[in-house]
Amino acid sequence: MNHLGAEIAEIAAGQVILRLPFRPEVTQHHGYFHAGATSAVADTAGGFAAYTLFADESSVLTVEFKLNLLNPGQGDYLEAVGRVVKPGRTLTVCQLDVWGVSADRRVHVATGVQTLIRAKPHGQGAAAAS
Amino acid sequence: MNHLGAEIAEIAAGQVILRLPFRPEVTQHHGYFHAGATSAVADTAGGFAAYTLFADESSVLTVEFKLNLLNPGQGDYLEAVGRVVKPGRTLTVCQLDVWGVSADRRVHVATGVQTLIRAKPHGQGAAAAS
């Protein structure tokens, strides 16, 4: 998040929206947001969305995700929406959508699905969890 | 690539290996490589692998990719292997694997599959291509 420069725009139970402002560091040679930045912000939004549904101090790890890049990542900022489709004790599944937003338009940049696993507090990554 | 700090370790027809050295900027709070950095280096390795098979000045765009995060991204550097599984005039499919490498061990950090589309020279992103 710090490295990317993303910020939280909205938090609700099961849904989190992040914003990643346009900066030269997260763009590729054509001046668009890089696919890596798009993926990172989408993955993070989904992880936060899952996290909103945990009562205790569990943490959450991405098991896998799939992302279709629909349009070039243009705009003043990327808006990444993570939404829990199926909560669970062990696994949570989120839908991921990223939009490129500018004053006059809103373009669907990416859509995907993500599987997350709940890890015990102080767990140390996917290996520990699985 | 510049933002990530990755470098090319190996190029062959249909296969490219990238290295991403450990740096605080690409790690998360546990001290592991961030999933976003892992994804970005995997996606880039696959794109380069597809590119090695094009004779002309075509460029290549990621249509979609799917990545399973198998183990925490630990080590001195990440090694991302992009390998063309199915070349094609329009679409190319790559297998993606990322390893966490240190002096004494080599851990499988991620595996996945990626679909790429060949774009005309000077094409400007997925929208133009699709």
Next chain:
Amino acid sequence: MNHLGAEIAEIAAGQVILRLPFRPEVTQHHGYFHAGATSAVADTAGGFAAYTLFADESSVLTVEFKLNLLNPGQGDYLEAVGRVVKPGRTLTVCQLDVWGVSADRRVHVATGVQTLIRAKPHGQGAAAAS
């Protein structure tokens, strides 16, 4: 479709709903719809949804799809919803959702994303298209 025993429940521009009635042939040993039947009906719904947006006699081929199996496939029938998220001249991306429906409940059985490629009339499969 014939082999599966699915039928069309609804067709609109960019969205198709299929129904697959419960039959012993499409269930596994626990008495649930088999994952293979769930995948087949989801994939077909997405293909039909893409097809509704083509003016000419193009056909459509699945490039790839990803499906998360959220709940056991229970109910009187499966309802598969294919919805175009991003239409394109070459590639179309659909969201896929499958529900298990009975008189008193509706369970989310699967969610996923699919990439399709438009093929020339009389094209003969993915190899010809790519």
Next chain:
Amino acid sequence: MNHLGAEIAEIAAGQVILRLPFRPEVTQHHGYFHAGATSAVADTAGGFAAYTLFADESSVLTVEFKLNLLNPGQGDYLEAVGRVVKPGRTLTVCQLDVWGVSADRRVHVATGVQTLIRAKPHGQGAAAAS
């Protein structure tokens, strides 16, 4: 398996190969194996591969899978190879590959990745497990 008509060709620790002979029931209108049949046999091969690594009477459920359809499903039979890439106490990840085999050639029909979850003996589907 019964409905599909697939048979086990090879079992080893962490790898299972299934064969699905060509039959009119598993083909589509062009005379190729249907994507649904390809998916079902791939998914089953991965599930069996994971199962070979369990000492006890655990069963296994598919969490999600992603499949790229590389070439039309032609040949005398489909050969589906499920191979465990990452075993785990809770989650297992498999690589899936399907080949179309005839006397004189062997075509790569599909490649993908699958995530499976170990379920307690007598567990009844993904809902119980997650």
